Amino acid sequence: MVPLPALLARLWLWLVCVGSAGFCVPLYAADTDSLYQSDVVVNARGDAAERNKAFTSGLEDVLVKLTGRANTPQNPAIRRRIQNTQSLVEGWAYQTRVVDGAEQLYLQIHYFQPEIQRLLDDAGIALWPANRPPTLVWLVTQSESAEPSLVDPEDASEAEVYQALQAAAARRALPLRLPFVDEQDRSELSAEQVWNMDALALRAASQRYGSESVLALRLLRTSAGTTYAKATYLFRDRVLELERRDRPESEFLDAAAALVAEALADTFAVRLSAAASDSSSVMLEVSGVRGVADYAALLRYLDGLAVVSKVQVLAATGDRLTLQLSAGGQLRQLLETLALERKLVPQGDAALTTAPDLALQYRWQTPP
Numbered sequence: 519m520v521p522l523p524a525l526l527a528r529l530w531l532w533l534v535c536v537g538s539a540g541f542c543v544p545l546y547a548a549d550t551d552s553l554y555q556s557d558v559v560v561n562a563r564g565d566a567a568e569r570n571k572a573f574t575s576g577l578e579d580v581l582v583k584l585t586g587r588a589n590t591p592q593n594p595a596i597r598r599r600i601q602n603t604q605s606l607v608e609g610w611a612y613q614t615r616v617v618d619g620a621e622q623l624y625l626q627i628h629y630f631q632p633e634i635q636r637l638l639d640d641a642g643i644a645l646w647p648a649n650r651p652p653t654l655v656w657l658v659t660q661s662e663s664a665e666p667s668l669v670d671p672e673d674a675s676e677a678e679v680y681q682a683l684q685a686a687a688a689r690r691a692l693p694l695r696l697p698f699v700d701e702q703d704r705s706e707l708s709a710e711q712v713w714n715m716d717a718l719a720l721r722a723a724s725q726r727y728g729s730e731s732v733l734a735l736r737l738l739r740t741s742a743g744t745t746y747a748k749a750t751y752l753f754r755d756r757v758l759e760l761e762r763r764d765r766p767e768s769e770f771l772d773a774a775a776a777l778v779a780e781a782l783a784d785t786f787a788v789r790l791s792a793a794a795s796d797s798s799s800v801m802l803e804v805s806g807v808r809g810v811a812d813y814a815a816l817l818r819y820l821d822g823l824a825v826v827s828k829v830q831v832l833a834a835t836g837d838r839l840t841l842q843l844s845a846g847g848q849l850r851q852l853l854e855t856l857a858l859e860r861k862l863v864p865q866g867d868a869a870l871t872t873a874p875d876l877a878l879q880y881r882w883q884t885p886p
Contacts, residue, residue: 550648553583553691554608554631557624563612569625573603573610576627580634583691586646586783588776595641606633635790644787647824651858652693653778654729655683656720658712659737666736668709671696679737682768686775692782695727702726712736715750717757730754733778737767749774753781786858788825788851800852801832801877802841804862806884813839816882819861825851840877856880 556576560568577600578591590596608628614621638645657669657679669676680696687694697703707723713736724732731753738746744763747770751758760777762770807813820829820843828844845852856862862880 550631551628553648554580554629554634555627556580556629557613557626560612560623560625563623569610570604572625573607573627574600576625577603577606577629577634579689580629581638582689584634584638584645585643585787586690586692586779588690590638590643593641593643596637596643599637599641606630606637639789639791642789644783644789645824646691646783646787647855648691649855649859650691650693650782650786651731652695652729653687653731653733653782654695654697654724654727656697656707656712656723656732656734657737658709658735659739660713661739662741666709666713668699668704668707668712670699679767679771683735683771683775686768686772687779689772690775690779692775692779695729697723697727715748715759717750717752720750720752724752731778731782733774735771735774745770749777751777751781753785756781785854786851790824799842799844802843802862803838803877803879804841804882805838805865805880806882807834807839808837808884812882812884815884823852823855825855853878 556579558572558576558579560572562568581590581596582588584590591600606629608630610625610627613624613626615624616622635645657671657676658666659669659676660666669679671680684694703723703726706726707719711719712734715734715736720732720734724730732751734750734752736748740746745765745767747762747765747767749760749770751760751774758777758781760770760773762773804816807816816839817829817831820826820841825845826843830842830844831839832842833840843852857864861883863883865879865881
């Protein structure tokens with residue numbers, strides 16, 4: 519096991535390298551309320567049996583969004599609790615919407631956030647916080663009679679592919695970003711490079727969008743109706759691959775979205791009970807706090823992080839605050855979150871020491 523100070527130092531070195539390169543990761547903040555909401559298609563109003571069934575299927579949808587994992591509802595501890603979902607429902611309402619020109623009835627269900635969090639924690643399942651990095655998607659297609667083509671997201675002929683991918687991502691509250699595929703993109707990344715899953719070229723072209731989470735997809739369609747599909751997912755130093763043949767493209771795209779969501783959840787998900795423990799803490803020295811508004815915003819931000827259970831101000835000198843954060847045994851997730859959101863920018867290399875009283879130095883980015 520890596521000693522805690524050494525682990526912090528390694529993570530801090532990564533943060534400093536990212537910061538010195540001017541790398542800024544875009545952030546998607548999911549609406550927390552929407553993570554605990556599900557809209558389920560139903561046939562009629564007032565049918566109690568159908569409504570209870572919708573409560574169960576809606577809860578399964580919510581659990582997948584909150585964890586990034588499709589198998590969460592099959593967890594034995596979850597299955598036992600799902601037998602009575604009505605107690606987890608905060609409110610519900612019927613809504614009629616027009617879908618593809620026809621009216622469709624939905625049951626919109628809101629679940630109790632504390633109860634759902636307790637359900638996951640009791641089952642030993644980590645929760646993926648609402649702040650999630652968007653994944654940049656590059657798509658290349660080829661038919662037997664043509665060369666590979668880098669697909670413009672505005673290409674109407676491939677609209678179904680993007681719609682299916684967006685739907686698969688939405689089921690996991692996974693934000694996607696689509697490239698412009700303009701002259702600059704085409705000069706920096708060729709269709710052949712995407713087809714060959716050239717990781718170096720993909721990462722270089724993705725820097726334009728500030729994306730370190732990158733998904734490359736290729737589809738080879740034959741005249742016989744068979745599709746050979748491959749996905750390569752790049753995240754920091756990780757390279758994950760997925761290949762499928764002769765299946766509906768929607769199944770492949772769902773599997774690709776699952777690959778990405780699970781990789782990101784592995785990095786950012788937190789156990790809330792561990793976050794509530796005071797067994798581990800980290801010192802932060804934050805500069806750039808230039809008044810009451812900054813002070814309040816900084817404390818509100820830190821206190822709102824899922825991995826942080828307590829924030830204590832130890833000292834204030836000029837525009838600098840010294841704080842102690844309690845983060846259970848999850849300091850890695852804390853540093854990952856700070857790096858993701860960029861509201862606190864790492865400063866200098868003072869934290870590269872392995873001293874037990876390690877203090878990480880940041881500068882507060884005053885919100886515009």
